[in-house]
Amino acid sequence: MKRFHNKNVIVTGGAGGIGDAVCRRFADEGAQVWIVDSHADATAALAENICTTGGSAQWRAVNLSQRDEIAAFVAELTAREARIDVLVNNAGINRRGALLELSDADWQETFTVNLDALFHMCRAVLPQMIAQGGGAIVNTASQWGLHPAPGHIAYNTSKAAVAAFTLSLARDYAPHNVRVNAVCPGEVRTPMLESNLARSGRSLDELNALVPFGRIGEPAEIAATIAFLASDEAPYLCGSLLEITGAQAVA
Ligand code: NAD
Numbered sequence: 001m002k003r004f005h006n007k008n009v010i011v012t013g014g015a016g017g018i019g020d021a022v023c024r025r026f027a028d029e030g031a032q033v034w035i036v037d038s039h040a041d042a043t044a045a046l047a048e049n050i051c052t053t054g055g056s057a058q059w060r061a062v063n064l065s066q067r068d069e070i071a072a073f074v075a076e077l078t079a080r081e082a083r084i085d086v087l088v089n090n091a092g093i094n095r096r097g098a099l100l101e102l103s104d105a106d107w108q109e110t111f112t113v114n115l116d117a118l119f120h121m122c123r124a125v126l127p128q129m130i131a132q133g134g135g136a137i138v139n140t141a142s143q144w145g146l147h148p149a150p151g152h153i154a155y156n157t158s159k160a161a162v163a164a165f166t167l168s169l170a171r172d173y174a175p176h177n178v179r180v181n182a183v184c185p186g187e188v189r190t191p192m193l194e195s196n197l198a199r200s201g202r203s204l205d206e207l208n209a210l211v212p213f214g215r216i217g218e219p220a221e222i223a224a225t226i227a228f229l230a231s232d233e234a235p236y237l238c239g240s241l242l243e244i245t246g247a248q249a250v251a
Contacts, residue, residue: 002030003231008081010034012064012121013091015042017190018140021219022088025227027055034077035059037091064091064117065109074124083135084128086230089118090140094155094192096199107154114158118165126173134177136230139166140222141182143243147250159184163241170239179238181229186245187216213246 009026013019014035023033027050037043040061047059060076062069077084093113095106118139129135144152145159163182170180187193187207193216197204208215225244228234 003227003233004086005030007031007085008034008077008083009086009088009230010036010077010084010121010125011088011090012036012062012117013140014059015039015046016091017192018185018188018219018222019090020046021223022090022226023057024050024055025220025223026086026230027057029227031086032056032058032081036062036064036073038063064121065112067116067120070117070120071124074121074128078128083132084125085135087121087125087129087135087137088140088226088230089121089137090226091117092140092142092159092192094152094196096152096196097154098151099153101151102154110154110158111161114155115161115165118162122169126178129178130173130176134179137169137178137180138226138229139180139182140226141166141184141241143184143186143245143248143250146184146241146243149250166241167239174238179229179234181234181237181240181242183222183225183229184241184243184245185217185222186211186243186248186250188219188222189216190219211246211248213248215246216248217244217246 009031011023014023015037023035027033035043043059047057050057060073062073095110139162141162142159144156145163148156166182
């Protein structure tokens with residue numbers, strides 16, 4: 001089933017663990033995927049790989065901390081394409097630490113990437129979605145934004161803000177047929193999680209054992225949920241914060 005045949009889909013953080021799976025999922029389902037990430041080499045390699053396996057992908061190296069770069073990317077896209085069907089705000093960073101361990105820069109950078117980038121990206125894309133009669137936005141929040149984990153105050157707070165941003169945007173733009181939702185994953189096996197594990201001294205087996213389902217999540221499982229939320233199969237899903245956790249409570 002090609003639910004996104006010929007649709008333009010933007011995915012931020014496409015070069016990362018979840019983002020890679022999201023880009024491949026949309027491409028498999030017929031989308032033209034616009035992969036946006038600051039990591040140019042990995043982004044280019046992913047786009048090339050998608051294209052050589054029969055999909056359609058373009059990539060742009062964009063630092064989402066820079067509002068001018070976001071504006072330039074969306075201006076280029078709207079000049080080239082008649083529609084922007086889906087925006088997946090997935091890029092994120094995780095600066096660890098409790099309040100007294102965090103630097104000002106860690107706090108600021110977390111909010112710049114995890115929240116401000118969504119604000120600027122949505123503000124750039126929404127006029128086109130409204131003009132074309134609708135669209136879908138899916139934000140990657142986190143279970144930790146709803147149930148904070150210890151020792152991650154900046155990350156938790158930024159993701160709580162993403163949840164509130166998602167609900168606010170959904171309420172304001174549902175009348176324009178723009179559906180806005182968020183996924184709130186628990187632990188997912190990606191480079192972000194692996195670096196967290198390395199710092200905490202925990203093993204993957206230990207983490208898996210904490211999940212009632214028996215293992216942490218896989219990027220493809222998050223990607224499948226994001227694609228569902230963005231698809232025409234979820235026409236009345238708007239303003240939802242979908243937890244994907246394998247029934248795990250925050251450890
Ligand atoms: P990841 O580190 O593998 O990927 C993040 C991507 O974002 C990277 O490719 C990175 O280059 C990109 N990025 C970061 N800052 C950027 C910037 N300023 N400009 C452009 N690109 C930038 O992480 P992941 O685990 O795939 O996480 C993806 C999303 O899922 C994040 O929002 C994260 O907070 C969220 N999340 C992850 C988990 C998990 O356990 N892995 C759990 C819940 C939520």
